[in-house]
Amino acid sequence: DSGVTQTPKHLITATGQRVTLRCSPRSGDLSVYWYQQSLDQGLQFLIQYYNGEERAKGNILERFSAQQFPDLHSELNLSSLELGDSALYFCASSPIGSSSYEQYFGPGTRLTVT
Amino acid sequence: QQQVKQSPQSLIVQKGGISIINCAYENTAFDYFPWYQQFPGKGPALLIAIRPDVSEKKEGRFTISFNKSAKQFSLHIMDSQPGDSATYFCAARAGANNLFFGTGTRLTVIP
Numbered sequence: 001d002s003g004v005t006q007t008p009k010h011l012i013t014a015t016g017q018r019v020t021l022r023c024s025p026r027s028g029d030l031s032v033y034w035y036q037q038s039l040d041q042g043l044q045f046l047i048q049y050y051n052g053e054e055r056a057k058g059n060i061l062e063r064f065s066a067q068q069f070p071d072l073h074s075e076l077n078l079s080s081l082e083l084g085d086s087a088l089y090f091c092a093s094s095p096i097g098s099s100s101y102e103q104y105f106g107p108g109t110r111l112t113v114t
Numbered sequence: 115q116q117q118v119k120q121s122p123q124s125l126i127v128q129k130g131g132i133s134i135i136n137c138a139y140e141n142t143a144f145d146y147f148p149w150y151q152q153f154p155g156k157g158p159a160l161l162i163a164i165r166p167d168v169s170e171k172k173e174g175r176f177t178i179s180f181n182k183s184a185k186q187f188s189l190h191i192m193d194s195q196p197g198d199s200a201t202y203f204c205a206a207r208a209g210a211n212n213l214f215f216g217t218g219t220r221l222t223v224i225p
Binding site: 035048104 | 116146148156157159160163203205212215217218
């Protein structure tokens with residue numbers, strides 16, 4: 001158990017809808033990262049937050065947004081969902097200091113868009 | 115564009131054999147190269163990592179070999195065991211600690 005929690009575990013929704021994925025980092029970790037894992041693309045970095053502020057952006061679509069709250073939990077919002085958004089979404093956190101090497105991954109949220 | 119290229123996509127090894135997974139990169143700004151192990155239904159977990167100023171790092175049965183001039187690095191699993199069956203991802207770190215992952219190698223170790 002990495003100490004990173006994600007909810008929900010599974011989510012099934014229809015095209016055009018909006019969903020929110022939630023992540024709680026390990027106790028004391030200030031950095032949160034979001035990744036998308038699909039069969040053909042592997043693990044794709046989406047976005048990083050550090051202590052409430054956006055630190056880095058990867059291949060995140062404009063339809064997606066994220067935020068990190070004062071209690072350090074993070075939410076990833078996916079809107080106008082398309083079939084191609086079906087994937088596993090992982091959250092990871094890393095220890096104090098944005099230069100830390102290690103990232104600890106949560107169990108993921110499996111999103112199915114029908 | 116895949117910043118870290120990983121091969122093979124899948125690998126089948128007999129118990130006791132050596133599993134070798136290869137990765138290559140182009141961006142010389144990468145400064146940290148971890149390997150992650152992922153079991154079905156779980157998130158990836160850090161297995162072993164190396165910095166580019168080191169040519170080899172060994173932890174138990176797992177060894178990373180790093181060739182800076184060729185921009186390649188590989189994971190060797192010695193005495194492979196059925197419990198090693200998992201998907202392995204190489205990765206490279208850019209600034210702000212975001213990782214670029216390879217596409218993964220599904221390893222199956224046959225008893």
